[in-house]
Amino acid sequence: MKIYSKSNFAIGLGLTVIGLALLGVNLWKGMTWKGICLSVLCLVLGVGVIVRSLSQHMSREDALQSKDERNQLVKLRSRGISFLWAEGFCFLFLLGSLVVRPVLGPAAVGMVTAFGVMLGAMFALELVTLLYYERKL
Missing domain, CATH: 1.10.287 (Helix Hairpins)
Structure with missing residues (x-):
């Protein structure tokens, strides 16, 4: 697997780590709707950005969008x-x-x-x- 957009990969990895940490804190301290929603949102966004950074076509599309x-x-x-x-x-x-x-x-x-x-x-x-x-x- 090749990383085509290293900055987006780092952002996605950071969001995923934050989402996992929030999920761990929610499990440890007690579940709240706000915490669950925030952790799921961070996880979904993080994984989505990671997937886009690993795809050559999507990374090229993102680069063209940013330079438009x-x-x-x-x-x-x-x-x-x-x-x-x-x-x-x-x-x-x-x-x-x-x-x-x-x-x-x-x-x-x-x-x-x-x-x-x-x-x-x-x-x-x-x-x-x-x-x-x-x-x-």
Whole structure:
């Protein structure tokens, strides 16, 4: 048997090991529906990725899909929009934390700090990437 996609094989092997570990923990600690579903999901996904990495045809198909320009454009645009939405929600949660600060007292200070740091990091990251790509292009 030849491995045609080593990275996918490693991901599948990792998911399978996690699924087996979760199954072992479920058997040892007691069965829960959430644990069973999660372990079965990890096992099924892991074995599926391993099978795809061992098949020459499927590995070639995966490589072509990842290099397709349309797929790359869709991925790029979806990540950009996701980042904008994350910035907006972070800003709204920061404003909401500031509004409820008098009611919650010290508990809201941590929320304001966390959302402020996240929003600042997002703005800094956007500025750094903007400057990088302005210089590069």
